Amino acid sequence: MTSFLPYSSSSSSKGGIGGSVRSSLIEPDGGSLVDLVVPESQRAAKVSEAESMVKVKLTKIDLEWVHVISEGWASPLKGFMREDEYLQSLHFNSLRMKDGSVVNMSLPIVLAIDDETKENIGGLNDVALVGPNDTLVGILRSIEIYKHHKEERIARTWGTTAPGLPYVEEVISSAGNWLIGGDLEVLEPVKYNDGLDHYRLSPQQLRKEFDRRQADAVFAFQLRNPVHNGHALLMNDTRKKLLEMGYKNPILLLHPLGGFTKADDVPLDVRMEQHSKVLEDGVLDPETTTVAIFPSPMHYAGPTEVQWHAKARINAGANFYIVGRDPAGMGHPTEKRDLYDPDHGKKVLSMAPGLEKLNILPFRVAAYDTVASRMAFFDPARAKDFLFISGTKMRTYARNGENPPDGFMSPGGWEVLVKYYERLQAQEENLKPTVLST
Numbered sequence: 466m467t468s469f470l471p472y473s474s475s476s477s478s479k480g481g482i483g484g485s486v487r488s489s490l491i492e493p494d495g496g497s498l499v500d501l502v503v504p505e506s507q508r509a510a511k512v513s514e515a516e517s518m519v520k521v522k523l524t525k526i527d528l529e530w531v532h533v534i535s536e537g538w539a540s541p542l543k544g545f546m547r548e549d550e551y552l553q554s555l556h557f558n559s560l561r562m563k564d565g566s567v568v569n570m571s572l573p574i575v576l577a578i579d580d581e582t583k584e585n586i587g588g589l590n591d592v593a594l595v596g597p598n599d600t601l602v603g604i605l606r607s608i609e610i611y612k613h614h615k616e617e618r619i620a621r622t623w624g625t626t627a628p629g630l631p632y633v634e635e636v637i638s639s640a641g642n643w644l645i646g647g648d649l650e651v652l653e654p655v656k657y658n659d660g661l662d663h664y665r666l667s668p669q670q671l672r673k674e675f676d677r678r679q680a681d682a683v684f685a686f687q688l689r690n691p692v693h694n695g696h697a698l699l700m701n702d703t704r705k706k707l708l709e710m711g712y713k714n715p716i717l718l719l720h721p722l723g724g725f726t727k728a729d730d731v732p733l734d735v736r737m738e739q740h741s742k743v744l745e746d747g748v749l750d751p752e753t754t755t756v757a758i759f760p761s762p763m764h765y766a767g768p769t770e771v772q773w774h775a776k777a778r779i780n781a782g783a784n785f786y787i788v789g790r791d792p793a794g795m796g797h798p799t800e801k802r803d804l805y806d807p808d809h810g811k812k813v814l815s816m817a818p819g820l821e822k823l824n825i826l827p828f829r830v831a832a833y834d835t836v837a838s839r840m841a842f843f844d845p846a847r848a849k850d851f852l853f854i855s856g857t858k859m860r861t862y863a864r865n866g867e868n869p870p871d872g873f874m875s876p877g878g879w880e881v882l883v884k885y886y887e888r889l890q891a892q893e894e895n896l897k898p899t900v901l902s903t
Contacts, residue, residue: 490683491784491822494568495541498668498780502535502651511652515601518593519585521578521645525597526636529724530574532655532760536667538777541568545576547646548611555621558772559818569819571772572622572764577613579641586610601652608647613640623766629798631727632764661737665723666757672782674755675716682707682715684785684826685778687792689722689763690856691731691739691882693874694840695831697748703787703826704753717754718783724762733758735885742877765795767805768813775814775823785824788814839872864890
């Protein structure tokens with residue numbers, strides 16, 4: 466059964482001036498949100514300065530991290546990590562502030578450079594950052610360059626150095642042998658121009674939205690997959706529980722991950738269209754749900770990464786965080802088993818340093834009830850009546866054009882997935898080499 470932690474009055478402010486409800490139910494880490502985007506009035510001067518600096522080229526995923534840092538998701542971090550921050554993150558999953566307090570920081574947020582770039586920088590204090598398309602992105606000041614011990618980073622972040630870890634293969638293996646840290650200034654807000662930027666609300670914008678909705682509790686749900694009715698059951702049940710606890714207007718933050726994901730995950734644009742259909746079909750209530758994109762890349766690092774997912778939502782104003790089975794986990798890359806214990810994520814969150822002010826909501830397992838023909842909370846007393854449909858099984862249904870059992874997913878949401886896999890199969894067919902016969 467789901468256990469709800471008691472709400473901490475120290476992280477709440479229901480009263481406020483004139484009795485109004487504030488969305489800042491939980492303070493951002495460090496006491497205030499970091500905002501590293503240069504004010505428009507200073508932009509021209511900063512651009513001119515950056516043009517004369519030594520340039521450091523960013524990858525697409527580096528740019529996603531610039532986005533994350535600049536908007537305050539990693540508050541109180543103010544740039545790519547210097548070595549002392551990196552070592553604290555890597556070995557303690559947290560950072561100690563000057564006042565002695567501790568904030569959670571379970572993933573190193575670092576920028577790698579190669580030998581040639583390090584040589585070009587020499588003894589300079591500041592460098593300019595340019596994006597994958599060579600446009601100026603920002604300035605990194607008071608820099609520090611230190612060795613990139615890749616094996617140590619991989620082993621401590623993932624708990625394994627087995628080949629086939631998606632983020633490692635995409636980002637770390639080919640990265641330079643040095644890390645560069647410093648204070649970040651971003652020349653203008655990061656935009657992707659993919660038709661989804663209106664969903665990319667910053668922590669500050671989300672807090673304002675929760676104010677507008679007069680939320681007295683915000684509960685966040687992190688996901689990187691399409692929403693099925695089991696997810697919806699969980700989210701709706703959480704809201705019901707919060708109402709029973711005395712809250713008047715708890716708001717759901719449905720917050721899909723928008724950065725790097727592995728190749729077989731459903732792409733972001735398809736997921737956002739699917740989420741939209743789920744709300745249109747009334748499976749989730751648009752009046753009590755805020756849908757936004759979380760811009761972080763995905764590591765698939767299990768209990769280590771789930772701390773990052775929870776910590777970032779503190780900065781967005783969420784004071785409750787839903788955690789399920791094997792959060793941020795994946796199958797072992799070389800063996801037929803889960804990489805992480807499926808229960809360790811929620812256990813780690815309940816004990817993690819720096820997350821004490823966040824209420825963790827472990828959820829009950831949902832599965833397809835073959836008797837009731839709907840998604841329901843699993844009842845061990847009649848286990849044979851329940852069908853577990855994994856993400857892999859769901860993708861197999863859609864890829865093969867098979868329908869899942871009635872009541873598994875909203876019809877509109879399922880149609881989005883089927884059309885995506887039809888397009889994908891057509892593309893795969895077009896890429897097959899033509900066989901000429903004589």
